[in-house]
Amino acid sequence: MPRQPDEILPSEAISRISRLEVQARKIVEGFLSGQHRSPYFGQSIEFVQHREYVPGDEIKRIDWKVWSKTDKYYIKQYEEETNLRTTLLVDGSESMQFGSGELTKYDYACSIAACLTYLLLRQQDAVSLAVFDEEVRQLAPSRSQHNHLGTILSVLANAVPAQKTKLSKLLQKVANEKTEKGMVVLVSDLFAPVEDLFKGLRMLKKRGHEVLIFHVLDDQELDFDYTGTTRFEGLESAGELTCDPKSLRDGYQAAMQSFLDEVRLRCSRNMIDYQTIRTSEPLDAVLRHYMNHRVGLRRSLRS
Numbered sequence: 075m076p077r078q079p080d081e082i083l084p085s086e087a088i089s090r091i092s093r094l095e096v097q098a099r100k101i102v103e104g105f106l107s108g109q110h111r112s113p114y115f116g117q118s119i120e121f122v123q124h125r126e127y128v129p130g131d132e133i134k135r136i137d138w139k140v141w142s143k144t145d146k147y148y149i150k151q152y153e154e155e156t157n158l159r160t161t162l163l164v165d166g167s168e169s170m171q172f173g174s175g176e177l178t179k180y181d182y183a184c185s186i187a188a189c190l191t192y193l194l195l196r197q198q199d200a201v202s203l204a205v206f207d208e209e210v211r212q213l214a215p216s217r218s219q220h221n222h223l224g225t226i227l228s229v230l231a232n233a234v235p236a237q238k239t240k241l242s243k244l245l246q247k248v249a250n251e252k253t254e255k256g257m258v259v260l261v262s263d264l265f266a267p268v269e270d271l272f273k274g275l276r277m278l279k280k281r282g283h284e285v286l287i288f289h290v291l292d293d294q295e296l297d298f299d300y301t302g303t304t305r306f307e308g309l310e311s312a313g314e315l316t317c318d319p320k321s322l323r324d325g326y327q328a329a330m331q332s333f334l335d336e337v338r339l340r341c342s343r344n345m346i347d348y349q350t351i352r353t354s355e356p357l358d359a360v361l362r363h364y365m366n367h368r369v370g371l372r373r374s375l376r377s
Contacts, residue, residue: 090231095223098188102196105361124148125198128220158199159216159256161248162187164230165290167207167239169265174294175354182353183261183290184230186360190259191226193361195219203229206244207237239266245274255282259364264289264337272340279344286347286367289337293354298326 127136127147140148164187170180177185187203194201195218202216203226212229214222241262248258258278264271264287278285293299334350341348349363 087228087231091224091227094184094188094227094230097185098192098223101189101357102192102361105358124150128198158194159252159254160190160194160199160201161216161252161256161258162190162201162203162226163244163248163258163260163262164203164205164233165207165239165260165262166205166211166233166235167265168236169239169263170235170290172292172295173353174292177353178235179263179290179292179353180233180235182351183288185357186261186288186290186351187230188223188227189357189361190364191223193364195223201226204244204248205229205233206239207235208240208243209237210244210247240270241266242270242274245271246277249274249277249281249283252281252283255284257284257286259286259288261288261290263291263295268333268336268340271337272344275341275346276344279346284347284367286364287341287349288360288363289334289348289350291350291352293352296330296352298323298330 124137124140125148127149131149135149137148137150140146164180164183166180170183171178173179173181191201191203198218200216200218201214201222203212203214204210205212212233214225214229217225239262241260241264245260252258275285338348340346347363347367349360351360
């Protein structure tokens, strides 16, 4: 007999999967219902083909002429809505365990991945996922079926942040394995050598991939708004420091701003879409940025 889910996954993982799924559905459907145009801006562009209706599609887009001839429901599919292959890369390194609020950076990254997966599968796009640190620790293959959401969520729920980050090695591996042009979405705090990071990103661009980065940072990593004597413990590196954070704030914020400016500048030079995301920020902002990025993407991938 096949094993039941509760025999494969611990109960806390099952609970987390359920929470992620409910959250993704609620956020994405709520976001789309507030839009005044098609999610992928396909209302006034060239018709390409029909596809079978699936639950969740807008009824007004059913082709009733086809229904009258076949007794089956079909949706008109436009150029911008044709299938896209997206690879989600979620940072599962030790530094992603940090969180000063309700969510750690990894929790927030999982929410981003869950919402994007739900949105992509809703449009019948193919999605794959890798959770990584020094190596790829968890992997979900590329699929476009609606039930693939469960596989993605299971991978996210089972990964435990650990080890250091080696982004260059990961990105080169993805560039070598993903031979068909598509979109690569990197969700990470980017705490890795900048030269190594962009060496891998440039390889992805050279292979023809569109690259979108969500730079996930905790509010305290950006604001450093600590008061009183505080003990800081290192993640991904040994050591700890006890001090008055006021004595460090100006130097820390200057170093952080310099880091962010350098990453933004290099992304701009390499035509990489980049967005800094706070873990206190509503996920609607992530979805809006992704959907804006999608404008014109199909044509750029075909060229």
